[in-house]
Amino acid sequence: MAWNVFKFCTALRGLGSVMIFIVLGVVGVTYYALVVVNYGPSLFHGDLDSLIALAVLLLFHSLLVMLLWSYFSVLSTDPGGVPLNWKPMVDEEKGDVDPLLGSEHTGVGLGVDQENMVANPASEAVRFCRKCNLFKPPRCHHCSVCGRCILKMDHHCVWVVNCVGAKNYKYFLLFLFYTFLETTLVTLSLLPHFIAFFSDREIPGTPGTIAATFLTFVLNLAFALSVLGFLIMHISLVAANTTTIEAFEKKRTSTWRYDIGRKKNFEQVFGKDKRFWLIPAYSEEDIRQMPELQGLEYPSRPNLDAL
Template identity: 40%
Template sequence: MILVVLFFVLLTASALLSAYAPRITHDGAGTAAASLLAFALFFFLVVMLTWSYFACVLLEPGKVPQGWSPFETDEADRLESGSHRQDKGLTGTGRPRYCRKCQAWKPERAHHDSMLGRCVLRMDHYCVWVANSVGLLNYKAFLLFLFYTFLACLLGASMLLGDVARFFKGIDAASPDNAGRFALTMIAFVVDLAFSLSLGGLLAMHARMVWLNYTTIEMFEKQRAAQWPYDRGARRNFEEVFGTRFWRWWVPTYTAAEKARMLDATLNGHPSSTATEFAAL
């Protein structure tokens, strides 16, 4: 995936350079400033998408701690009826979940990931593009990666649009010197456009899931509770993934305090109270 992204970045950057460099050096101050600004924005997006990508690849998606159990204290609790277990966050099913492969209990929304060979907290899906599972602690990084890549592609495509139009009108294409530049611009434009369309669709799908507090796995599960227990309203659902602080929404990592609160909320049975706890930080 990083090679695909690198290819896109280099392709677009060289197309943009060949299109905009003459404008920056030869045109008036206004055009030069606008071109430089667009360039700066494009490279800012590239930095952000690269950061988000590596965060998604390298961050631990969420481990179930060894010896974790949905029961309050000891073995005796296992014999109790479901009412007590509600306290430990078994709201979705009302019964404890056990992973036979890990030979261990797993919290609600955790799923066994056969690629990583263990259970992942609030697992969204295993992503081949990032060679990692996307779960509780790297879902924000995954979404930001989609978001920044989408914006970079969209910006790249719109910056090249004028040149593509000029080539089609035959203004620049006549000269044989421009053949290479024409090919580069066209390929970059088509790649950017295709990327932004498909990423836009994927983003829209995930935006809906964040809004309703579903993971991809849960979205495709056949049996679902009539009243979705994790839905606490759009704003709180959003804050569960992105946090409550505006400036933290845009960076792909969590602070140690945020992480501790999220793990605590997921493991200690109040899955939807994460947002409230963020607010208390």
């Protein structure tokens, strides 16, 4: 695997919105090299060149719209915070009552070590965040960059200047997906121009346009390979209904309670309505009927508690 640009996420922490300009800068250079310098002028060459240029430009612009739509959706969508006064559910069927819920405890001055989990009758541990002073819903984690608890937190990434959690994970995956398709298209489209650098033929263009084409090819190749690795990792995470954080937690358990089958695991992220799978949005019906999209409740394997 080539150089993984996403490994720099942690190192770049704190750069904040500067990252938006870096992403838009890469998009700008790519647009200049592919559309303005190379394939735009080819439209007027006639014959096969024009047809190929038309196909490349149509595909490039369509993918660019989807990429930017997904990117700004991840960026502007709240990943999901813990609602004020949220408290863990009591398992009434089992007739057990969480002793913490019967009193006025709000977490401040809990008799237990607040760093530790408290055993819950429903086998799910009741967790408490001392920094936020709130109970943590299942699959929720505290993000030290955001300074708050995030529902079904996956990771905090500076590339999208946001936390990736329950409500924007799908948009993040679509951003990865469209970035992979777009950078692969650009890499393949500029490959003949890149090969030409190493031939004896004279390359048309000014030193500026030649440098832009060279830089665009290298940048897009690096992104395509890095995003491919990331995409493969997230496909396996979605298939097993696991977040990046949970992938580490999961190693400690033999069975994963949230893994309820590939199809249902996929629907928990992408929704049930197929028309919305490839766009960064959910149908109103899915939002109404799927509580897991709100990030507070998740179905778990029915007989796992009894094991």
